[in-house]
Amino acid sequence: MAAAWVSLISNIVLTALKIVIGFLFHSQVLLADGVHNAGDVIATAASLTSMRISKRPADEDHPYGHGKAEVLSAAMVAVILAIAALYIAYEGVVALWKGPGKQASLP
Secondary structure (H helix, E strand, O other): OHHHHHHHHHHHHHHHHHHHHHHHOOOHHHHHHHHHHHHHHHHHHHHHHHHHHHOOOOOOOOOOOOOHHHHHHHHHHHHHHHHHHHHHHHHHHHHHHHOOOOOOOOO
């Protein structure tokens, strides 16, 4: 569990740095990588949360335990990463059509 916390903290720092520097220098590559790292932050947070929930013992409402929490968090992460991938692809195509030096959605 300690490794998940180290991963979460380092990914938060990397995400912030990449997005800020990407905006400052109008770099589509750094912005895309920052979005990718944001997906890693969400995935790690979901993993930590689902690990805590899945360790709970069976109760009256969940007679077979809480193990399905990990499956639900994996599905949530998959949907979020798919949305991020579509956004990155869209921005890349728009940047291709606008020509060199023109940003898709940056000011």
